[in-house]
Amino acid sequence: MIPLLILTPAILLAAIGAAWKARPVHAALLLALCLSLVGCLYVAMGAHFIGLVQFSVYVGAVAILIVFSLLITRPSDDDEEKVRRMKTGMPALACSLPLLVMLGFTMFKQSALLEAPADEPAMSLKVLGEILFTDYAPAVLAMAVLLTAVMIGAALFAREPSKKPEPPSDS
Amino acid sequence: MKDAKHQEPAGKAGKWTIPGYGLLQGLFVSGRNMVESYYKKERCPVIQYPEEKADISPNFRNFPFLCYDGDRPETGLRCTACGICEKECPPQCIYIVMDRDENGKAKKRPKVFDIDISVCMNCGICAEVCPFDSIYMDGQYEMATDDRFEKLVLGLDRLAKSTDYHMQLRPKEATAVMEKRKAAEEKKKAAAAARAAKAKAAAEKKAKEAKEQAEKNADDAKGGTE
Amino acid sequence: MMLGNVEFEMAWLAPEQWPRLPQHLVEWLVALCGLPEWLVSIAGWFTSAGVVVGVFMGLFALLSLIERKTLARVQNRYGPNRAGWFGILQPVADGIKMLTKEDIVPAKADWLLHLLGPVLIVIPSILALGVIPYGQDWVPVPLELGLVFFFAVGAMTEIAVFVAGWASGSKFPMLGAMRAISQMVSYELPLIISALAVVMMSGTLSLPEIVESQGGYTLGFLPQWNLFTPWGLSAGVVFFIACIAEANRCPFDLPEGESEIVAGHMTEYSGFKYALFFIGEYLGLFAISALGITLFLGGWQSPLPIFDFLPSWLWFFAKLAVVIFIFLWIRATFPRVRIDQLMRFAWLCLIPIALLSLPTAAIWHYANKANNDIVAWIATMPLVLIPWVVLTVLFNRRLSPATTRTYHFAE
Numbered sequence: 001m002i003p004l005l006i007l008t009p010a011i012l013l014a015a016i017g018a019a020w021k022a023r024p025v026h027a028a029l030l031l032a033l034c035l036s037l038v039g040c041l042y043v044a045m046g047a048h049f050i051g052l053v054q055f056s057v058y059v060g061a062v063a064i065l066i067v068f069s070l071l072i073t074r075p076s077d078d079d080e081e082k083v084r085r086m087k088t089g090m091p092a093l094a095c096s097l098p099l100l101v102m103l104g105f106t107m108f109k110q111s112a113l114l115e116a117p118a119d120e121p122a123m124s125l126k127v128l129g130e131i132l133f134t135d136y137a138p139a140v141l142a143m144a145v146l147l148t149a150v151m152i153g154a155a156l157f158a159r160e161p162s163k164k165p166e167p168p169s170d171s
Numbered sequence: 172m173k174d175a176k177h178q179e180p181a182g183k184a185g186k187w188t189i190p191g192y193g194l195l196q197g198l199f200v201s202g203r204n205m206v207e208s209y210y211k212k213e214r215c216p217v218i219q220y221p222e223e224k225a226d227i228s229p230n231f232r233n234f235p236f237l238c239y240d241g242d243r244p245e246t247g248l249r250c251t252a253c254g255i256c257e258k259e260c261p262p263q264c265i266y267i268v269m270d271r272d273e274n275g276k277a278k279k280r281p282k283v284f285d286i287d288i289s290v291c292m293n294c295g296i297c298a299e300v301c302p303f304d305s306i307y308m309d310g311q312y313e314m315a316t317d318d319r320f321e322k323l324v325l326g327l328d329r330l331a332k333s334t335d336y337h338m339q340l341r342p343k344e345a346t347a348v349m350e351k352r353k354a355a356e357e358k359k360k361a362a363a364a365a366r367a368a369k370a371k372a373a374a375e376k377k378a379k380e381a382k383e384q385a386e387k388n389a390d391d392a393k394g395g396t397e
Numbered sequence: 398m399m400l401g402n403v404e405f406e407m408a409w410l411a412p413e414q415w416p417r418l419p420q421h422l423v424e425w426l427v428a429l430c431g432l433p434e435w436l437v438s439i440a441g442w443f444t445s446a447g448v449v450v451g452v453f454m455g456l457f458a459l460l461s462l463i464e465r466k467t468l469a470r471v472q473n474r475y476g477p478n479r480a481g482w483f484g485i486l487q488p489v490a491d492g493i494k495m496l497t498k499e500d501i502v503p504a505k506a507d508w509l510l511h512l513l514g515p516v517l518i519v520i521p522s523i524l525a526l527g528v529i530p531y532g533q534d535w536v537p538v539p540l541e542l543g544l545v546f547f548f549a550v551g552a553m554t555e556i557a558v559f560v561a562g563w564a565s566g567s568k569f570p571m572l573g574a575m576r577a578i579s580q581m582v583s584y585e586l587p588l589i590i591s592a593l594a595v596v597m598m599s600g601t602l603s604l605p606e607i608v609e610s611q612g613g614y615t616l617g618f619l620p621q622w623n624l625f626t627p628w629g630l631s632a633g634v635v636f637f638i639a640c641i642a643e644a645n646r647c648p649f650d651l652p653e654g655e656s657e658i659v660a661g662h663m664t665e666y667s668g669f670k671y672a673l674f675f676i677g678e679y680l681g682l683f684a685i686s687a688l689g690i691t692l693f694l695g696g697w698q699s700p701l702p703i704f705d706f707l708p709s710w711l712w713f714f715a716k717l718a719v720v721i722f723i724f725l726w727i728r729a730t731f732p733r734v735r736i737d738q739l740m741r742f743a744w745l746c747l748i749p750i751a752l753l754s755l756p757t758a759a760i761w762h763y764a765n766k767a768n769n770d771i772v773a774w775i776a777t778m779p780l781v782l783i784p785w786v787v788l789t790v791l792f793n794r795r796l797s798p799a800t801t802r803t804y805h806f807a808e
Contacts, residue, residue, distance in 0.1 A: 025563055029510070029556075029560065032556055036553075039549075048540075048541070048542050049542055049545065052542055052545040052546055052549040053545070053549075055549035055550070055552060055553075056545070056548050056549040056551075056552045059549075059552050059553065059556060060548075060549070060551075060552025060553075060555060060585075061552075061582075063556060064552075064555050064556070064559070064578060064582060067556075067559050067578075068575075068578065068579075071563075071571070071575060125541060125542065125602065148752075151586075151748065154744065155744040155745055155748065155749075187789070187793045188789075188792070188793065189785075189789055189792075190785075190788045190789055190792040194730075194731065197730045197731065198726060198727070198730050200730075201471045201726065201729050201730040202471075202726065204470070204471050204472075204473060205467065205470040205471045205726075205729070208470045208471075208473050209470070214473055215470075215473050215474070215475065216473065217473070217474050217475055219475070
């Protein structure tokens with residue numbers, strides 16, 4: 001219970017910071033912090049595997065992707081950003097309000113969520129793996145095919161165009 | 172410009188290699204260098220400076236020094252304080268004062284001979300222009316001091332070095348200089364001897380003539396009296 | 398044996414148990430003082446972590462000297478030999494120099510992130526070192542998901558490099574960070590895929606169990622390490638090359654290519670923050686070498702049955718020394734590759750070979766199930782050799798320097 005009490009406010013603060021910060025890079029880093037704290041929360045609740053996957057996928061890949069795309073964009077002016085935030089803040093809040101309400105409703109409805117987590121994970125990794133590769137095998141296969149296709153596509157992109165350079169014209 | 176380099180190589184004509192073979196060759200070379208450096212001197216030719224020193228080449232030249240003959244710099248200094256080097260020195264780092272006796276007559280040796288090595292640029296023009304074989308470039312390179320001013324101005328006491336030192340530093344050049352000087356001295360001696368002989372002959376002739384004159388005079392006197 | 402009112406076991410003093418000795422001693426001392434049970438275990442954890450950090454910081458200091466000595470010998474020099482006997486105090490001198498240097502934060506830097514960068518670089522390396530099995534029964538943190546944990550904390554390094562590069566507020570760190578991240582992301586793929594082959598074969602993500610699965614000897618003297626199987630050979634070679642790139646070592650040390658981008662993401666750092674980057678880099682090197690040893694070189698298993706009497710951790714560190722020496726040797730030999738060559742090599746060469754090692758492992762698994770080693774070898778060797786044949790043909794037909802390099806202007 002103690003990690004939960006420490007981590008949840010930290011997660012919320014990081015999330016609010018990510019939404020509030022004017023500089024996109026700061027916001028992205030706070031988002032990464034938020035996601036890694038969620039990973040910590042999973043670990044604290046006994047779901048080690050999902051916690052570590054949260055780390056490697058969200059912090060290692062998604063956050064890096066966001067950060068990389070930020071680098072390619074033009075550095076924005078701070079004041080301009082503040083104006084834009086005032087303009088877009090209210091609609092964003094309005095959009096996320098139903099989600100918040102829904103989450104709160106589920107939490108109060110499902111009182112089991114508030115119970116203390118078990119020390120032992122409910123499902124061992126071996127069982128998880130077996131379920132993934134038997135019941136959910138088609139989904140896993142589809143994902144694997146998709147990812148392999150993406151990888152081959154990336155490799156094709158990485159390949160240089162095999163155009164031979166023109167020899168210099170004699171002058 | 173259409174030389175062989177720009178043409179497509181002949182495909183399979185070259186030798187086929189396995190990828191990575193060149194890398195292994197490189198690893199072999201560097202590994203051999205590493206292992207052999209522990210027991211082969213030519214694989215580790217580093218001279219560890221403060222303890223060991225490299226032999227300097229006779230062509231090495233650093234700040235100038237003054238050469239003297241014999242044992243004592245006070246008497247044997249070749250320098251005549253002519254001041255040619257002082258005038259020729261491009262950065263003007265040489266300062267010479269001629270030594271004079273109480274009558275103001277030049278003694279043909281320097282009273283003060285200073286070289287400011289913080290200004291000297293090691294060009295060696297002083298050594299080239301010196302007509303008295305006095306100034307040469309030195310092989311000394313440990314010149315560091317803790318004082319920028321006084322200790323970087325070399326006076327006669329630090330500049331004067333014996334011919335033996337010169338011989339040790341640059342044997343070929345020093346031998347040539349010694350032979351030249353010896354020849355010059357011998358020529359001078361011979362000239363002096365010739366001059367002396369000539370003078371002697373002249374004196375003798377004069378004496379003879381005088382004698383003859385005297386005899387003649389005597390004869391005349393005799394004749395006169397007769 | 399009872400000393401005071403707490404058991405002191407003489408078995409703790411056996412050479413096999415030496416890495417655990419500090420932990421046992423501290424736990425025993427704390428228990429002797431009559432402190433509660435939970436404090437005893439916390440003290441034990443801290444000692445265990447302290448041993449890992451202490452040993453690897455010591456090895457880092459030693460390696461910084463040995464690396465310079467080895468490079469010097471390859472270049473026909475003596476290397477540092479002034480500070481102490483054979484230069485043994487050189488790391489101390491370096492440490493004092495780093496600590497006493499001025500810490501400069503550029504005016505345009507984001508000071509908090511600028512400080513956070515080097516700290517975040519060191520943390521994942523130390524965390525990753527915690528899950529490695531160093532001896533038969535010494536794993537600082539015996540995690541069931543050791544391998545996943547290793548790669549999960551490794552992901553933090555990329556964020557740290559980005560933070561360091563961006564917070565410096567200048568262009569060279571930025572470019573260096575972009576290079577470093579793209580390199581790390583590209584090489585993480587072959588690294589993980591080749592590690593996946595090992596996971597497939599041993600059927601576990603726990604590092605101690607992976608080491609145990611490599612125990613035993615074929616014909617009584619050949620160790621059954623993963624490297625000595627067809628799939629392990631191809632995966633191991635890919636893993637080793639990807640390791641070099643992940644650890645930012647020569648010839649893949651592009652992020653700090655001083656001729657192009659000064660020192661990459663470390664350009665604006667000085668003093669101890671700069672030293673922290675080095676500590677992080679070397680601890681990362683130890684961590685990834687240790688992982689490679691665990692996955693492919695049999696961890697703490699001894700290479701020959703007659704050496705089984707030596708303590709297991711000794712074998713682990715002997716293998717670590719050999720692997721690190723190969724890293725040094727490679728650094729001393731090869732020039733740095735170009736950034737486009739680096740990426741092309743990862744995506745067109747390493748990833749296909751790593752992917753191919755997965756079916757190879759599967760075939761090996763089913764052939765071995767039928768208890769037929771010869772059939773397994775015959776069935777898998779073609780899959781291992783195919784990439785080499787293809788590479789040889791490509792190398793000689795298309796990629797060889799004679800055909801691709803045409804110098805039009807540099808005459």
